[in-house]
Amino acid sequence: MNVLILGSGGREYSIGLALSKDDNVEKIYFAPGNGATDTLGENLDIADFSKLADFVEKNSVDLTIVGPEGPLVEGVVDVFEARGLTIFGPSAKAAQLEGSKIFMKNFLARHNVPTAAYIETDSLQDAYKFIKTLEVPIVVKADGLCGGKGVIIAQSHDEAKKSAEQMLLGNSFGDAGTSIVIEEFLDGYELSVFAICDGKDYVVLPAAQDHKKLLNGDEGLNTGGMGAYAPTPLVNDEIYRKLNERVIEPTLKGMKEEGMPFTGVLFIGVMVVNDEPIILEYNVRFGDPECEVLMPLLKSPASELFYKAATGELRNAKIEFHDKYAVGVVMASKGYPYKSSPMAEIIVDDIYHEELNVNAHISYAGVTRADAGTDDGKLYASGGRVLVCVGVGDSIAQAQKRAYMLVGQVHFVGKQCRTDIAYQVL
Numbered sequence: 124m125n126v127l128i129l130g131s132g133g134r135e136y137s138i139g140l141a142l143s144k145d146d147n148v149e150k151i152y153f154a155p156g157n158g159a160t161d162t163l164g165e166n167l168d169i170a171d172f173s174k175l176a177d178f179v180e181k182n183s184v185d186l187t188i189v190g191p192e193g194p195l196v197e198g199v200v201d202v203f204e205a206r207g208l209t210i211f212g213p214s215a216k217a218a219q220l221e222g223s224k225i226f227m228k229n230f231l232a233r234h235n236v237p238t239a240a241y242i243e244t245d246s247l248q249d250a251y252k253f254i255k256t257l258e259v260p261i262v263v264k265a266d267g268l269c270g271g272k273g274v275i276i277a278q279s280h281d282e283a284k285k286s287a288e289q290m291l292l293g294n295s296f297g298d299a300g301t302s303i304v305i306e307e308f309l310d311g312y313e314l315s316v317f318a319i320c321d322g323k324d325y326v327v328l329p330a331a332q333d334h335k336k337l338l339n340g341d342e343g344l345n346t347g348g349m350g351a352y353a354p355t356p357l358v359n360d361e362i363y364r365k366l367n368e369r370v371i372e373p374t375l376k377g378m379k380e381e382g383m384p385f386t387g388v389l390f391i392g393v394m395v396v397n398d399e400p401i402i403l404e405y406n407v408r409f410g411d412p413e414c415e416v417l418m419p420l421l422k423s424p425a426s427e428l429f430y431k432a433a434t435g436e437l438r439n440a441k442i443e444f445h446d447k448y449a450v451g452v453v454m455a456s457k458g459y460p461y462k463s464s465p466m467a468e469i470i471v472d473d474i475y476h477e478e479l480n481v482n483a484h485i486s487y488a489g490v491t492r493a494d495a496g497t498d499d500g501k502l503y504a505s506g507g508r509v510l511v512c513v514g515v516g517d518s519i520a521q522a523q524k525r526a527y528m529l530v531g532q533v534h535f536v537g538k539q540c541r542t543d544i545a546y547q548v549l
């Protein structure tokens with residue numbers, strides 16, 4: 124089959140890489156893709172949803188997979204489905220689970236899915252009142268999409284009040300902050316759990332852990348994620364059972380009952396507190412860099428997973444995973460996440476180690492390819508998270524060693540990475 128992937132990050136590269144190894148897949152398109160996805164398929168310079176649907180019809184694309192939340196919230200799935208095209212992702216309505224924290228929190232409350240105690244409000248007076256009742260730290264969240272920056276963990280009541288004021292009055296997040304959620308702080312360990320859903324049935328992928336902080340030991344600024352590993356041994360069968368029964372099943376049932384059956388990736392941000400999984404948030408797409416460590420663990424053909432989910436046939440799929448571990452280390456540009464950085468040429472040493480050639484690879488993200496005619500088609504780091512070095516192994520330690528061996532082979536001016544990915548379990 125022919126597949127179109129929407130997006131341009133390492134997440135989309137890793138989905139493309141998995142599909143490129145799948146005998147059922149002939150041609151892969153990316154829109155827009157990045158400077159390296161052109162090695163896996165063809166990049167398209169089309170953004171308009173109707174024009175993408177035109178392309179899909181003309182070029183016999185059998186399946187479209189949506190990577191990022193933006194196009195989902197904007198309704199790309201609705202446009203494609205209205206034209207009878209097969210697309211993997213939730214409708215705009217269902218994407219509110221990520222697009223609006225208030226929708227998500229109220230949905231969880233309606234369906235008794237465990238989550239932190241909270242209020243949603245657009246009134247400062249109500250915010251002050253609720254803040255008074257909480258112990259510090261206190262969590263203040265802007266309602267809408269803020270590129271992962273709309274969450275403040277306030278260390279004092281005063282700071283919580285100020286954050287609420289800034290969001291509601293100071294427009295610190297524009298329209299995304301005209302309503303806010305204030306909630307209790309959950310003290311536990313965080314997991315990224317992904318359920319691939321077809322509206323009725325689901326497949327849970329091996330649980331992962333992200334590393335959101337810029338620096339070793341979880342210090343420094345929040346980022347989109349500096350590394351991930353999976354599966355994490357911090358999840359046992361009991362926690363998976365609780366997640367299925369108390370979280371995923373009521374959510375899919377509730378979404379169906381409310382007239383917006385959920386198809387796509389349900390990304391469950393979980394805090395495990397005293398062995399109880401409590402929901403921090405939902406996203407409606409794969410995490411990045413979590414996707415980069417999950418795709419290599421998929422043993423079944425990637426096309427089967429995504430196509431069956433998009434067509435409501437998961438019940439008839441037997442999805443299997445390798446009995447292995449994957450660790451992904453993000454290499455970011457110099458200014459990340461503060462500011463953009465100058466372009467820097469990426470050089471990857473020739474790899475003679477068979478161990479690395481077989482068990483490690485790069486998922487490219489913030490990269491640009493120079494014009495083949497003028498500059499030999501060299502690859503440049505063009506900012507943000509540039510690439511992810513992924514190692515696979517029979518243990519987390521082995522996967523981590525391979526990921527860092529590969530990191531040592533990759534060079535660009537200003538590169539930065541954490542040196543402790545997966546430290547929680549080693």
Ligand code: AMP
Nearest residue numbers: 239262271274306307308309392403404
């Ligand atoms: P979000 O944008 O909702 O994913 O929040 C970003 C990060 O803030 C999460 O990944 C958590 O690490 C942290 N966080 C959010 N809500 C809470 C909470 N109620 N208690 C503790 N940490 C939280």
Ligand code: GLY
Nearest residue numbers: 347348410411412
């Ligand atoms: N890595 C977390 C996210 O993609 O939101």
